Amino acid sequence: MNQNNQSAEIIKKIQSSTRRGNLITYGIVLAAYIVMQSLVSTGHISSLLKGLLVPVCVYVIAAVSLNLVVGISGELSLGHAGFMCVGAYASSFFTNAYGDGLPNWFRLILAIIVGAAAAGLFGILIGVPVLRLKGDYLAIVTLAFGEIIKNLINVLYAGVDSNGIHISTKSAMDLNMGPDGKQIIKGALGISGTPRLSTFTAGVVLIIITLFIVQNLMNSRAGRAIMSTRDNRIAAESIGIPVTKYKLLAFAVSAALAGAAGVLYSHNLASLSTAKFDYNTSILVLVFVVLGGIGNIRGSIIAAVILTVLPEMLRGLSAYRMLIYAVILIAMMLFNWAPAAISWRERMMERLPFGRKKRTGEED
């Protein structure tokens, strides 16, 4: 009886500390939004930074959603850009084909729903065969699927006329559209002329929704089941947790959120092509996750912001900026994650008068 009480108390403690951690994350996002928005409205912001606001939101959402697979479900996925690609194309097609005349915010919401649903569907389709693999094998297969998605879309031609949607994989001529037809996806040419619906506010709202979904999932019954399959698959299976089902859940939710990031991306640029969504982008998002700390949502956000803004801030160094960027990346990785650097940081923290006390093992 006494033991039960104790463990109940410990659980309560952990729950309240994660809740506090979650609230801090929301707070950081909101504070950043208020600061940036007030800078924009008073005009004290450079055009460059103003232009970076939406891309930053895109990468934050992508990083948080990938963290769900890599950090929470413990699977290495290298095909995240593929899901962004699906979301971007599906939503751009939808926006260009339908929705003329509707208010912008409503068109964007519809686009996000379409993009996230399409990417989520692909997540399930790919997850069913892929999640039977583990570790490195899974990483390689997701990499391959990411490239397959990209190459499929590259040969896709699609248009819309009064008879509905026409799709071909050969050429624009094979669409056989009526005279009122409008060609939208032009194979390798991609989609151009998507109206610019993405705004910073929409991006931040989407980040908050993403955080809400991911953080609540982590602290739910399903989330604990997912984490148990990560920590010890055999033990989880032995107490009757359907491992594949829960891994698939995490994978599909992550894919849908990546799709939403893709929607935001495609509605921010007038020209969309698949070149952007190659494995380099998947790796870039993975770098955000690893640098921010695998399983650490707030870290993912901060890393995505810094690593998106940094290369643009280094423009003054012209050709050297790629080199400097790589050096800074290595230095940041070492500073954040080398054991010696971690213990040095903790010693420093203790010595600072306003510093935090040494951590007692809990993650923030």
Place this chain on the structure above:
Amino acid sequence: MKKWTRLISVTAAAAMMASLVAPASVFADDVFVIGGIGPLTGGAAAYGTAVENGAKVAVEEINAAGGINGAQIDFRMEDDVHNQETSVNAYNTLKDQGMQVLLGTVTSAPCIAVLAEAINDNMFLLTPSGTAVEAIAGDNAFRVCFSDPNQGTKSAEYIGDHQLATKIGIIYKGDDPYSVGITENFTAEAPNHGLEIVSSEAFLGDSTDFGTQLNAAKNAGAEMIFLPIYYEPASLILKQAADMDYHPSYFGCDGLDGLLAIENFDTSLAEGVMLLTPFTPNAEDELTQKFVAAYKEANDGLVPIQFAADAYDGIYAIKAAMEDAGVTPDMSVSDICEALKVSMQNITLEGLTGTITWGADGEPNKEPKAVVITDGEYVPM
């Protein structure tokens, strides 16, 4: 130690915030700031650097001769790594630096993305080399080079009219709008000039093995391979065809320009390669000779490619239009754009790439020219 760390981190944070927030606000009233955007690093860097260098030659000449309407030009180039997103960032960076007119973007897909921003700001845009139709879809946008459809059609026309070959194999890059755009129009136009397309094979991404595509062309009996692609994969195709003892003739578009400048490339492989390009450094007219000499001097003896000539013509077109309109540096971006839009249609430019006039759609009117690579040099055909 502790104090130092704190001091350093506070200073660094303050410096970062300052660099984030402060917009460049020192615009001189007596210079025209012309911005340029293009790939200066990455796979397409040869184009961007050529545009930068070519434009600089023109800018130096104009500044030495007294500038435009008495004002000097300040030309600033930013890198976009041939990526839409980075290109928009480069555009915003240039805007922060006070750009009034844009010479760019060098490559097509980024140009489409930047154009949307330029239309928003009503910024005058003249792309030296963005060939996609949509790259100049606004009435504020013009270009110096031919569009993709034009290049495909003109290539078929040129091959047919000069009876260079009848059986053609095409190797194109399936995920590149430039390559697909030319291929589609070439394929549509070829039958009109007695050309038969016996094989049409695509490759994707950064492929390095073209055995499949070359074998398909060889087995179909292609006498000529049409290469509407960039120079890097083209160099590999030339090498691999020679290795498999297959020696067709080659014809390409402006993307092949730059082939001879690839490091460690055996230029003897490129002997006889023909390409449609509006500029040859070996042309004997005075303008070309003067440009090539100035370009070589500024760039350690590097021979200019077509992109450099396009950029040179671009700067002079801007100058001619600005003089026609009588704009001054203290005018707003939008006012300059409104004036230049009209004046571009009034001017006739005797440029390196031909005698050019512009229509309201922004497309240039000029004659196509082709060159053949002979003894490691571009020779007019």
